[in-house]
Amino acid sequence: MRTVIVFAAVFFLCASQALAGEVHVIGMHCQVRAECKAIELENLLEDAYGRIGVAVEFVYLPGLRDLDKTNHGELDGSGLRNPIVVEKYPNIIKVPVPLFTTSLVAVTIKGNKKIHDLEDLNGLLTGVLRGDLIAISIASGSNAHLHRIDYLTTGLKMLIEGRLDVLFAAKTMLLINMEQFPDTNFVVSKDLYEIQVYHVVNKKHAHLVPLLERSFREMIAEGLMEKYLGRAKPRLPKEP
Template sequence: MMKKALQILITVWFLVGSPAAWAQQGQYTIGLPCLEYQTCASSEAEAFFTEVYGRIGIVPAFAYLPRLRDLEDANDGHTDACAGRTKASYQPYENLIPVKTPVATETIVAFTLKEGLRIDSWKDISSLRVGIVRGAQLPLQLCKQKGIERYVVGNTLQQVFHMLAESRVDAVVHHLQVGLNTARSIGIPVRMSNVLYRDMVYHVLNRRHAGLAPKLARIFGEMLEDGTSARLLGKWAGMLPEPLE
């Protein structure tokens, strides 16, 4: 009887909990945000996480979701992980746990076009007309916290940058690397302020995958140290944290 019960437990573990099972069944899904206006798909992010999980025998699938939705789906178990979120974002969700090694940095700056317009702090943009992208929760939250009242919301970052080029806003507050990549792609030569806000970003797992967290933390550290992360992420490599000491 004991032997039969043990066999059943081993079978269940293999079918449900082992990395090989996830790889074969295609059941491990990572939620990714839409970072660019042209398309949600990010070959760089997919290559990065495919390498990370491949080192523990899992072949992940990817679901591109609006911000907040990726957290809700991972928390409810519809997906298995979020690509990366800050502590303030994932903490309210009881079924989410972070991988301790940060996977990226969240850096907020102001983009401008005017020569001589120097922005070193939030105080410097308090009297400006500020453009913000609809759905970009952190820039909007920070502007409200810092008392920025004259802000205009656009549907896409492309649209907001065109508003900047047309002098309908004086500055655009957004994520550094996303802003740089988008501005380059549409040919708008933006200038950057000093860093206005910076935080660490962590890969977040549904609680049922807690056992993977230590392995993933080690792999993130190794790939950051040996340059694999920067090579795979390409134009997004500027978001990487400093290598661990």
């Protein structure tokens, strides 16, 4: 057993040294019109990659463009993605450590119809993010009338103006974007669907997966996920 442990340690050390000096470009899903920056996630990924000697740069793209480019090898990876969405991309593999659990919720304006479960979306004009295949699939299955938007702020404004009945999206990002409208009486439903998300890379970087897995598990054990993703504390993974 000791020999195996020593071999594994030497393997990870040598692999990290061999990667020193590499720069990988990571695609990030843009959900905010004014400023597409997810600083917390950038810091998390910089730490994880830094532990294996790889520098990272970030490119923000709307919809599924970061996944398309990762699949074609134009980008090295994508920040955080639902594995169900990734399944249709043959050249993308996930690092098998869930980094985050988010929920899909419905947002309405106080005084309008409340959403208690997915069936309540039936017949409602429902805003969904373009490229959010899970939200689109679930809302469609609930017989909602879909209106695709590029940014959550756009959907929130449409709610305020009465041009949407409901906005259906990831709770964490909704709450962050709702901070731009402090005087609006939004009503947020209970969690309607839970999703675990992972970091994914192009398969040409398959050799990085065990190294990044190790980095992420170390960071979870060290409590660094809470440091980097503090606003999402209730949704962070537990110590492995």
